[in-house]
Amino acid sequence: MATYVQQLLNGVTLGSLYALIAIGYTMVYGILRLINFAHGDIFMWAGYWVFFLVILFRLPWWISALCAIALTALMGVAIERMAYRPLREAPRISLLITAIGVSFLLENLIIVLPWAGGRQKPYPRPDLMAQVYQLGNVRIQAVTVWVPLIAAACLLGLIFLVYRTKVGRAMRAIATDIETTALMGADINRVISYTFLVGSALAAVGGILWGCRYPRLQWDLGIMPGWRAFTAAVIGGIGNIVGAMLGGFLLGLAEILIVAFLPGLSGFRDAFIFAILIFFLLFKPTGILGKAIKEKV
């Protein structure tokens, strides 16, 4: 019983982290039809920002975390501004190639930076997150309580932003039809910048919390969580925000349960993720919540 509760909490924790990252993929895809290859690396950078601020500038953890979110979000906006915006009229494949380039740049910048480097670094984790609560015979790590709570708060805030504010309405309008929205007088560039801001900020929250859960930093940290989150976005129906959250939780739970109860298969974990991704792309490309989009001729 105790193991089940713990594993369930682990699954929800991992799932909420995937959900936070998946939002960024799904929002950008919904608006630009771009698979933002660099999103996983933006997520990875958030952890490093905290590391830099705490270790180099000796800032308190909470302030570092807030600054890290702001810096990561600005990074996302800057990447869109410099690398993606000039290519908006170009073939979509050019955009994808550029995104791959940005992804490699972000990863290798970490290797090159003297304070980070290619080796693993410890992530500064606040004491609160390192505690273990004891409830009867169930031992609960504090992270597995706090991470889902913070994630849930962020996701509720996002839903409010997208469905109850003017910017959110503009985002949904652009996702439906970019040209018509422009004709209606919405500032497309500004809204797209907001999208990257919000997506990257949520990825940053994910990256900071990920560090609290697994307190190690490395340059390739973002790759696999990024792909899992992307898979989650596809499972939920890419372009669909609620779907991405749902997909994230499903995938996180499934992953923890497989690793916990079928440990012999854990070496093949990444292969399973990609098999699920390919399966969904081939047989259910709209995911479980997405609507089918008619190809325009």
Place this chain on the structure above:
Amino acid sequence: MKPNRLLTLVFLLGLALFVWWGDGNLDRFVWRILNFGAIYALAAVGYTIINGVTGQFSLGPHGFMLLGGYLTTLLMLPLHQKRVVWLFSPLSWPFNQFTLPYSGFILALLAGGILAVLASLVVGIPALKALRGDYLAIATFGFGEILYVLACNFMSLTNGPMGIKGIPAYTNLKWSMGALVVLTYMAIRLKNSSFGRALRAIREDELAAESMGINVFRHKLLAFMFSAFCAGVSGGLMATLIGTITPDLFRFFMTFYLLMIIVLGGLGSISGAIVGGFIFAAVFEALRFVDTAVVPGMRMVVFAVLLILIMLFFRRGLFGREEFTWDWIFKGATRAWRWAWAKTK
């Protein structure tokens, strides 16, 4: 015989002489760069056929190179080395029973290519039928990553992450350039045939191509198979050039290199892929000092920035979609001559 064809013949003859001379006499450093250049160019020629000419964005050539590299290695690795390398889990049948002599090298390379083609059918038949654009890219990428995970886990075939050492270094300029020339010839014939025109029609407008009676799926699949074959052979050559392989050698960064090459050369240009391959190999070695003198990893930063800059400001690449022709050289030379003549007056 047309003069241009004669020039091509003379060029190939010169290349053959150079290769024949170069294998023994060339400086080891230059020799290695040329080999790598030819191997990259070989994979890039196939890659540009599917990505550039057909316009179907695949991100999986590293997976096909992995298959070719491992199969060629398993066929060519000497038996005593096979006993030494597989310490933890013994090498599985049938590879522990035999090994091919040097005369079987071409068979091993072909086998690597054919295995890659078979794998391309496994992923290509469902994926090319249902997907296009970035979804196709993701599916092929996922396939490559699955192959990587399998290579890490099937110890009895691949020796897992520890890799395989002591592969006989059979690759030389004769093999790498020879394979490049043969496959380039095939690629050019392919591109200039009605088949190639159909591929270009698919790139421009799939629906229009289909309504003109082109079997879109069949054409895409054949282009994909050809690119997989090139990648497989190139993987085999690379394994027998380096002498050591691990699954990490054929990770996604290999596809990133190939992408750089074909983007630099011009998406859809075979000549561009070849020139790009050699330039890439040369720059890759030339920038080695950046990694050793400045900080390790700097080289990849430079390449990533370069790729982004090419995409932003120089999307045409060196050749665009055009091919190198002798007329092109003549025109350039005549123009330069006239210009120089006018200057002297």
